[in-house]
Structure formats: C-alpha cells, structure tokens
Amino acid sequence: MTIFEQQLAEVQELLQFENYPQVIKRIIDFTLDTEDILHYKETIAFLNWYDSNHESPEVKEKLVDLLNNLKLTLGSKEIKPHQTIISINELKKVYNSNFSLGPINLDIKSGEIIGLVGENGNGKTTLLRSICGELHPTSGKINYKFDYDDLYDLRTKLVYIPQRTDTWRGSMYENLEFTASCYGYKPEENNLVVDLVITRLGLRKFRSYNWKGLSSGYKMRFELARMLLRKPKILLIDEPLANLDILAQQTVLDDFRNIANSPFRPIAIVLSSQQLYEVEKTSNQVVFLKQGVQRNLVEDTIEEKHFIVEFETAETISVLNEKLNKIGLLSLEQNGGTLIATFPIEISISMFMKTLISEQIEVTYLRNITNSTRRFFVK
Ligand SMILES: Nc1ncnc2c1ncn2[C@@H]1O[C@H](COP(=O)(O)OP(=O)(O)OP(=O)(O)O)[C@@H](O)[C@H]1O
Numbered sequence: 001m002t003i004f005e006q007q008l009a010e011v012q013e014l015l016q017f018e019n020y021p022q023v024i025k026r027i028i029d030f031t032l033d034t035e036d037i038l039h040y041k042e043t044i045a046f047l048n049w050y051d052s053n054h055e056s057p058e059v060k061e062k063l064v065d066l067l068n069n070l071k072l073t074l075g076s077k078e079i080k081p082h083q084t085i086i087s088i089n090e091l092k093k094v095y096n097s098n099f100s101l102g103p104i105n106l107d108i109k110s111g112e113i114i115g116l117v118g119e120n121g122n123g124k125t126t127l128l129r130s131i132c133g134e135l136h137p138t139s140g141k142i143n144y145k146f147d148y149d150d151l152y153d154l155r156t157k158l159v160y161i162p163q164r165t166d167t168w169r170g171s172m173y174e175n176l177e178f179t180a181s182c183y184g185y186k187p188e189e190n191n192l193v194v195d196l197v198i199t200r201l202g203l204r205k206f207r208s209y210n211w212k213g214l215s216s217g218y219k220m221r222f223e224l225a226r227m228l229l230r231k232p233k234i235l236l237i238d239e240p241l242a243n244l245d246i247l248a249q250q251t252v253l254d255d256f257r258n259i260a261n262s263p264f265r266p267i268a269i270v271l272s273s274q275q276l277y278e279v280e281k282t283s284n285q286v287v288f289l290k291q292g293v294q295r296n297l298v299e300d301t302i303e304e305k306h307f308i309v310e311f312e313t314a315e316t317i318s319v320l321n322e323k324l325n326k327i328g329l330l331s332l333e334q335n336g337g338t339l340i341a342t343f344p345i346e347i348s349i350s351m352f353m354k355t356l357i358s359e360q361i362e363v364t365y366l367r368n369i370t371n372s373t374r375r376f377f378v379k
Helices: 003-016 020-034 037-051 059-074 124-131 151-157 172-182 187-200 216-228 246-260 276-282 317-327 349-358
Strands: 084-094 100-109 113-117 139-144 158-161 234-238 268-273 285-290 293-296 306-313 331-335 338-344 363-368
Touching: 003 020, 003 059, 020 037, 020 059, 020 187, 020 246, 037 059, 037 187, 084 124, 100 124, 100 139, 100 268, 100 285, 100 293, 113 124, 113 246, 113 276, 124 158, 124 234, 124 268, 151 158, 158 216, 172 187, 172 216, 187 216, 216 234, 216 246, 246 268, 246 276, 268 276, 306 349, 317 331, 317 338, 317 349, 349 363
Parallel strands: 113 268, 113 285, 158 234, 234 268
Antiparallel strands: 084 100, 084 139, 285 293, 306 338, 306 363, 331 338
C-alpha cells in the first residue's frame, strides 16, 4: 500500500463515520496536491455549496464524488519519498551574554515533525533562527540538501514563523492574494489557491477580517496560511501552541501532521513548544534543550533506563514511600503537586497499577513517562 493509498483509506473511513470537517480538510490537501486548476474549481464549487447546505443529505454523495475524482488524478502521480533535507553537524552559537547553544547534531527529514522542547531561555528560538539562516553559527555546519538558486531562494524555502508576528494592513484575504501573487501562482490560480488554503486552516469565516479583528490563535493560523502559500521545504515555528486552548492545540498539531506528511509535497516542520505531551504525541523526533545542550530521547542511551511514573494523590510521602517500596521504589520526588516515582526498568505500568489498587492508593492523575522527555524536565 502506498502512503497515498493509506491516506485515502483513512479519509474513506472518516467519511463512513460522517466526520465531514475532517474529510473536507483532507480533501483540500489532496486537491492542492493535484496542482490542477480543474480540481481546485471542483473542490471550491463544493465548498461554496456546503456553506449553505451543511445539513443536506447530499453532502456525503458529493464528497464521495470529489474523492473518487481526486483518486483518479493522484493515483498515477509520483510519490515523493521522505528524505533528509537538512543536516546539522556540531552547530554551536555563542552569545556575548554567555549563553551557548550546542553542539547540536540533527537530521531533518521531509514529511516529519520535530518538536523542540525545553524550559524558557534554553535556546529553542536560537536553534530555529540558526536553521532558517537568521543567525550565523559560531561554529559547525548546517547543510541544506535541496536545490536552491541563491540565498533569496533558500530563504523562501526555509520559512520561519516567530513567536510575535508583525501587524499587517487590509483584509486577511487581500494579504493572502498578495502573497500568492509574489510566489509564482498564475493569475487564474491565485484566488482558487487562496480560497483552498484559507478554508484548510479554518479561516473561511474570517476572510474579510483585518489584523485587529483576529484573535492571537487565528493570527497564527493566518501566518501559517501565508507561509504555506510559499511552498516551503521546511516550516520553523516558534511556540505555535502558545495562545491556543487545549482543543485548538490538538487541531493545529493534527493539521501540521497532515500538511507535513503529504505524499506528493512532503515538508518538514520544526516547532518549539512548552506543551510537552501534545508535541510528543505528534512529533517523529523530540529534541530537549537544557541550557543549550541537546538531549534526544531516541538516542539517549547514556543513562540507565528506569520505569518512571508521574502521578497525583492526596496520600502523604511517608505512606507512599512505605507502600511503593514493595515494588522496589528507587526515588520519589515532588514537583509542585505532582509526584515522580522511579523504579527499576523491570516494573511495568500494570504492576504499578496493581500496587495502587492493593495498597489502596487513590490517584487523581497518572502518566507513564518512561519514554517521555518529561523526565528531563523533572531532573
Ligand atoms: N541576540 C541575543 N544576544 C544575547 N543573548 C541572547 C540573544 N538572544 C537570546 N539570548 C539569550 O540566549 C538564551 C536562549 O534564548 P532563546 O530565546 O533561544 O531561548 P528559548 O528556549 O527560545 O526561550 P523561550 O521559551 O523563553 O522563548 C537566553 O538566555 C537569552 O537571554
């Protein structure tokens, strides 16, 4: 099964369960993948009709037709393999302020999401700005393994969205039309592509809004729409989840996943965040930075492996120590209201849970963080 066939099967399943908002997003992705104006027009005709026919019994039938037509075109299109597009070797950046980042070693592949995590001031922004070429490394090298004509072309393909973005004038729609016209879309394609991208990012209702009228979460989505129109190889995004509620965070991460993993136009996404668990669920690689030093979870073989759980309970530390000693508790640390218990690696989550039940320890929260970068945070 090709990656396209897998994705098609996923969308067909969503359609079976009548999850229309998700199906429509994925259909827009496929439509953009065709790079064919006829498909753009067909999907937009459906979107315009759907605006006033959400409840119509014809929705499903129309979506099935759209999907079948897209399948015919995309079934014979060449699938792009995921390749290393940036290779970072021994990168170091030293500021006069004495902060030093690195050495960083990292391969970034198309189609993948890399999460950069770490507490405030640990070098996440410095690394993103180095990768996009805004900062010159003190030593080490960043190899860009894709074709580009000159530095301008390189910067077009490396798109960086900072934490705080600039204000803009006019409506969101006009701004996106302008961006599309600057980045090589034909005049007859311009509005069609803008319509598709705007809808894909959940901005359809807000197209006539100006900068002041948009909430910070929607401003971030606008920046994303603007950057996607540039057809980047890599998107570097600083704290995209910062102003979003938990549901919106999950939606945005899901969108990133699908946008990155296009069978025909895969891009890499590197994002920094404090939302550790959300990022870990979505990323192919997680890089943890502590005072500028890199720790990769998958490659972290230096330390001895332990079974580690994070939990919350009203029980006292002395009682917990006594009860959990029965399954070889090695340490019990308190981090705010949360407890972190470390055991030998032989202990499993089911053994831990059985002990909670047999020892009558009531917990209000529990998470196995053995394979999470969370354990770097709590050290
Ligand atoms: N241009 C600069 N000159 C000197 N020091 C700097 C400069 N930019 C950042 N720093 C320092 O480098 C360190 C790392 O900053 P950076 O912004 O990369 O961290 P961060 O992990 O992105 O933090 P946050 O999560 O707060 O955005 C900080 O101590 C910061 O003060």
